[in-house]
Structure formats: C-alpha cells, structure tokens
Amino acid sequence: MIKILLVAGARPDFMKLAPLYFELRKYPSVFSLRIVHTGQHYDYAMSRVFFDQFGLPEPHFFLEAGSGSHAQQTGNIMIRVEDIMRSEKPNMAVVFGDVNSTLAAVLAASKLCIPIAHVEAGLRSHDRSMPEEINRVVCDTLADMLFTTCDDANLNLIKEGIDVGRIFLVGNIMIDTLKYFLPQAEKSRVLDKLGIDEGKYILVTLHRPSNVDNLENLDRLAEILSAAAERCKIIFPIHPRTRKNLENNGGNSAILNNRNIILTDPLGYFDFIKLQKNAFIVMTDSGGIQEETTYLGVPCLTLRKNTERSVTVTDGTNKVVALNLKKIISLIDYYMQDGVLSRRRPFLWDGQTAERIVRILRERFADEAKKEDEAERLTSTDKIVLKNITE
Ligand code: UD1
Numbered sequence: 001m002i003k004i005l006l007v008a009g010a011r012p013d014f015m016k017l018a019p020l021y022f023e024l025r026k027y028p029s030v031f032s033l034r035i036v037h038t039g040q041h042y043d044y045a046m047s048r049v050f051f052d053q054f055g056l057p058e059p060h061f062f063l064e065a066g067s068g069s070h071a072q073q074t075g076n077i078m079i080r081v082e083d084i085m086r087s088e089k090p091n092m093a094v095v096f097g098d099v100n101s102t103l104a105a106v107l108a109a110s111k112l113c114i115p116i117a118h119v120e121a122g123l124r125s126h127d128r129s130m131p132e133e134i135n136r137v138v139c140d141t142l143a144d145m146l147f148t149t150c151d152d153a154n155l156n157l158i159k160e161g162i163d164v165g166r167i168f169l170v171g172n173i174m175i176d177t178l179k180y181f182l183p184q185a186e187k188s189r190v191l192d193k194l195g196i197d198e199g200k201y202i203l204v205t206l207h208r209p210s211n212v213d214n215l216e217n218l219d220r221l222a223e224i225l226s227a228a229a230e231r232c233k234i235i236f237p238i239h240p241r242t243r244k245n246l247e248n249n250g251g252n253s254a255i256l257n258n259r260n261i262i263l264t265d266p267l268g269y270f271d272f273i274k275l276q277k278n279a280f281i282v283m284t285d286s287g288g289i290q291e292e293t294t295y296l297g298v299p300c301l302t303l304r305k306n307t308e309r310s311v312t313v314t315d316g317t318n319k320v321v322a323l324n325l326k327k328i329i330s331l332i333d334y335y336m337q338d339g340v341l342s343r344r345r346p347f348l349w350d351g352q353t354a355e356r357i358v359r360i361l362r363e364r365f366a367d368e369a370k371k372e373d374e375a376e377r378l379t380s381t382d383k384i385v386l387k388n389i390t391e
Pocket of ligand 1: 044098131239286
C-alpha cells in the first residue's frame, strides 16, 4: 500500500483537499490515506463547517497549532507535523496552496526525505512582501511533484529553473469542488436570510495583511466601501483578522455603521458560493475567489496591487484595481450600465483535476505498489507454507 499524508490547515486548503481525498479513496488497494489538520484555522466557521459540508471524515491527526507570528505558526506546525511524519512514514506528503501550513509541512517532509506533491504550484505574484509568495517559492523549490492550474504557472516554474519532469499541468482542483457542489449551493436560502435579491448586491471579502493590518489602507477601504454602498447593497462576511482590526481601531464606523453594508460572520461553503454566483460584482483580496468568479462568470475586482492568478485576468472576469477609488467606482458604474464582460474558462478548469492528479500518482507509484503487492503475496505464501508444515 502507498501511504499518503494529506496536510491541510487553513480555510482555502479544505476545498482543494476534498476532491483529491475522494478520488484517492476510489483505490483502496493502492492508497492508504491519512488527513493531517494543522489547526492553523480552528473556528467552526473557518474549518469544521467545510469538513461537515464536504462529507470529509474526521482528520486522523489534529495538531492544534493555532495562530501566532509567521515564525511561531510555521515552527509550531513543523514540530508537530514532523512527529506525525516520523511515526507514519508515508510514501508521500501532499500539500495545497500557499499558506503557512503548506510551508511547514514541506520543510518538515523534505528534511525527512519524504517525497512531496504540491497542488496549486507555480503561481507567482512576484511580490515578496506577501507571506504567501515566500511560501510558494520555497514549496515549489522543494516539492518533487508540482501540480499546476495553468500554463502561466508552468512558465513561472521553468523560469525558476525547475526541471520540467517535475511539473504537471492538471487544472484547478478548487473548480472540482465548485462544480460538484454547485447544485447544493443553489439550494441555499442565504439570499432570503439576508433580505437581498439576485444580482442586486456587491459581495466583499478582505483579509490580506497589506489591506487590513495597515490603518491607512483600512481607512481607504472604508472610503471605497462607503462609495460603493451608495450605489448598491454590500454583503461583507468578515474574516476574523479583519474583524479584529476593524474593532480595535476606533471601529471604522464608515463600515461598521453603514446601513447599506451588511456584515456577517464567515460563511459556510454553500452559502458563500450561492452569494458569489448571484452577486452583481465581487470585490476581494482573496486568491481562490478570483478563480471561482472566473468560473462562475461574475465580475471580480481584486483589491490588490497584483495577482498571482493572472489567468483570471487574461481569460477570466478579474480586474486588478488595488485601492484605487476612482477606478473601482467607474468600473461599478460601467457594470451597472450593462458593461461588457468577456471571458472564457481557463483550460482544464473542468472539474476533473483530482482525477488527473490521481492518474499521475498511480503511474508514479505503480512500481512501488507492485513491489509491495509482491512482498505481501510472498508473506502470505510463507504463512501458508508455515501453516502446512506445522499442521
Ligand atoms: C491565512 C493564509 C492566507 C489565506 C487565509 C484564508 C497564511 C500566511 N495566510 O491567512 O493565505 O488566504 O488564511 O483565510 O497562511 N483567526 C481566528 N480564527 C481562526 C483562524 C484565525 O480568530 O479560525 C485569527 C487569529 O487571531 C489570527 C488571524 O485570524 O491571528 C489570522 O489567521 P492566520 O492563520 O494567521 O492568517 P489568515 O489571515 O487567516
């Protein structure tokens, strides 16, 4: 049996882990699976709800690493995940995306000489002030198999001198989850609960440190949201980091007390997808949401200076607008006057990425699986011979 450790810990990891877990599980005689939850995210709404909604089993290991500075969080996860890796001795560790849990697992596994597969490799914002960019570069340098979402990612890796034999263009695994659960998300009653109509609201999410840990930028965001709220209702599910900063800094009353801005706690997957699909526009600094809006064909304004997901701009519905109030408002007005939105779904964003990854993993481990089967067969033969002799 090939033992695979799937390591996840933050909200965006769970949407990527689920399709791969279920696809690998179709081959119980080949793969034995262990899910490790690092505990980077621990609130019900940031973690557990996704396990429940996707029907994932309890993680085999829950590391309770929690929050802290980058070094504290990464170090805590490394220490804990190393213990699991030592005792489990997996044939491979699979990691997702670009969060601190990904980095920690990659560092621990590579020092133990455990082969690593990185799902969502090769994305680059070329902005090293983003913690995620550092995680991406380190993870891709160390991982053995790099599963990418688009051609740009392959090019980035090749430019960094990574051997093409390690790179596999497989498409976007988040879209597997989105496509699979879309019918269920359609049934969500969240629009009624919030008292809003289809296509008549802007959905906002913000959590990047560069936006919400910086007081000046938080004020600019308040200005942007107030101006947008004069045109349209805003739904704003607040990430814990953002809530803390808004509440700690005099409350930013422009956001907290605006009757046209509806604040909610972080939402589960089905409610959030329903809100995205029916939004007039989505404004965000998230990575995954740029991809989901592209798939759903909903206009997305990315409130960052850059994006590592350039395919969502070239092919999809995404526009990178930073915190440029004038640009944002003129785009909102443009879409309000039925402005044209041209887009196509990127290549291989088709719901079959997990299948492609598992096919590649089965090929990679074919020889090892055969050897293990052979060893297993020999041991059983020995047992029979031994039994016959002793009888
Ligand atoms: C992390 C990822 C980011 C990803 C985001 C998705 C890194 C470097 N960043 O950012 O790439 O887009 O997750 O949400 O890994 N907190 C809670 N409850 C929780 C989790 C966090 O209250 O369940 C609070 C903690 O006080 C913490 C803060 O939120 O200090 C931020 O959490 P953290 O995991 O450090 O980073 P995120 O901003 O969530």
